[in-house]
Amino acid sequence: MKWRPIARKGAQVSVLAMLVAIPLLSMARIDFIQGTLCSFGTESWSVSCPLGVAQTSLASRTLDAGLLLSGFAFIALAFVAGRVFCSWICPQGFFSELGDKVHLAVRRVFKRPPPRPDTPAQYRRGQIFLYSFLGAGLVASFVFGVPVFCYICPIGLISRAIVGSTYLGTVGSELLVVAIILFVEVSFARRGWCKYICPVGALYGACTTKRSLTVVRDAHACVGCHTCERECSMGNSPVDDRVGRTCTNCGDCVDVCPEAALSQPLVQLGKKASAGVSPS
Amino acid sequence: MSFLFDRSGLLRPPGAADEADLVGSCIRCARCVEVRPYQSIRLGPITALRSYGTPFIDPLGSPCYLCMRCPEVCPTSALTVVPAVESAMGTARVIEESCYSWTGTVCNQCYRSCPLKGTAIDLDDLLQPVVTEACVGCGVCLHVCPTEPRSIHLVPRGETS
Structure with missing residues (x-):
């Protein structure tokens, strides 16, 4: 077993454990740290969801230096490592990845062919929709004066459902949204939410540059077996050097490659991204 | 509620x-x-x-x-x-028709529990509770009021009646 899947599952489960632990600690009157993935911290520091910061700034039409600063941590992470939030931290990403395993199993049971990677045109269409949705939501936040994505964002819904059920004694009826997302993803649209809709992931994807962490193929070692593109649930195709902004750097393709031709070089500084691997 | x-x-x-x-x-x-x-x-x-x-x-x-x-x-x-004292959540109002102190039974639970005792709720000459301008609407008086329904009406800030 490779180290990365274990570390990644460990991180995802730890995040969920923290989401449960913080309200439980609060119940025990240990409340020096509070919060959810929308914003967490102590009285002296905060880390906030950058999309939440953008939306609330637009909706309330105010700019607050402290709030903007608190949204910077995850933005910086995305600059360095792309959508790594999606594959290591996001609770919906965790459930969606499990859902994807179910999706593949369902395909096998019904003798359906394995999923094909997106064609460049499909990929581009998906990206156009993803970023249009993000833009439309930001405009809507400004127009209607409420952070519109917060009402449907499964990250926040899961966070608040945990706070509600562990602490306030409410039923997590907001988890219905998560259930719908999972149902759609498992039954037909592979990672549909993460790929085509999730505005948080879109924002992180938008932050990637040529220098950000991504998957790089060693053309000499690659034998063109296409195993990597079947593994990728986000529609990328490392074998064709098509790794775009949806790549969450989960590393599943790197681990599955039989020739060890794929890698995620940590230091891309000064190195021109070789042909094709630049985020497009 | x-x-x-x-x-x-x-x-x-x-x-x-x-x-x-x-x-x-x-x-x-x-x-x-x-x-x-x-x-x-x-x-x-x-x-x-x-x-x-x-x-x-x-x-x-x-x-x-x-x-x-x-x-x-x-x-x-x-x-x-x-x-x-500036938290301005709302304003309480005593419903005098059902309030014990206003109907002849000395109670004054609201007065004794008020975090801003003596400023937000005061007692008049007949020991009847009177809410003043200093009330911030914390709702403690509503919480402790022994009548059912409560003899305190709490109006959130920005709301009328």
Whole structure:
């Protein structure tokens, strides 16, 4: 077993454990740290969801230096490592990845062919929709004066459902949204939410540059077996050097490659991204 | 507690922005919920529509005791740090028709429990409770009132009647 899947599952489960632990600690009157993935911290520091910061700034039409600063941590992470939030931290990403395993199993049971990677045109269409949705939501936040994505964002819904059920004694009826997302993803649209809709992931994807962490193929070692593109649930195709902004750097393709031709070089500084691997 | 939802008006935590600003600037992180030592702050349920995930106080369950910790951890401008006497959550009003002290039985639970005792609720010459301009609407008087229904009417800030 490779180290990365274990570390990644460990991180995802730890995040969920923290989401449960913080309200439980609060119940025990240990409340020096509070919060959810929308914003967490102590009285002296905060880390906030950058999309939440953008939306609330637009909706309330105010700019607050402290709030903007608190949204910077995850933005910086995305600059360095792309959508790594999606594959290591996001609770919906965790459930969606499990859902994807179910999706593949369902395909096998019904003798359906394995999923094909997106064609460049499909990929581009998906990206156009993803970023249009993000833009439309930001405009809507400004127009209607409420952070519109917060009402449907499964990250926040899961966070608040945990706070509600562990602490306030409410039923997590907001988890219905998560259930719908999972149902759609498992039954037909592979990672549909993460790929085509999730505005948080879109924002992180938008932050990637040529220098950000991504998957790089060693053309000499690659034998063109296409195993990597079947593994990728986000529609990328490392074998064709098509790794775009949806790549969450989960590393599943790197681990599955039989020739060890794929890698995620940590230091891309000064190195021109070789042909094709630049985020497009 | 249905009156709390009349006119979609929720009793907001101390230092809260005006309703329209609050639903816009609240990032719905629940930190105000987790920091309070009195379990007073609750999150708007999905039936609260645009107030979903925003903080409110149900004084019948647990009123605000003016510990003033929630504004300190709010990462946004939804709750701002203010002195307790300026927390301006709402205003209480004594319903004199059913209040024990106003109908002849000395009670004064509200007066003795008020965190701003002597300023927000005072006693007149006949030891009847009178709410003053200094009331911030914490809801402690409503919580302790022994009559059923309560003889205190609490109007959240920004609401009328």
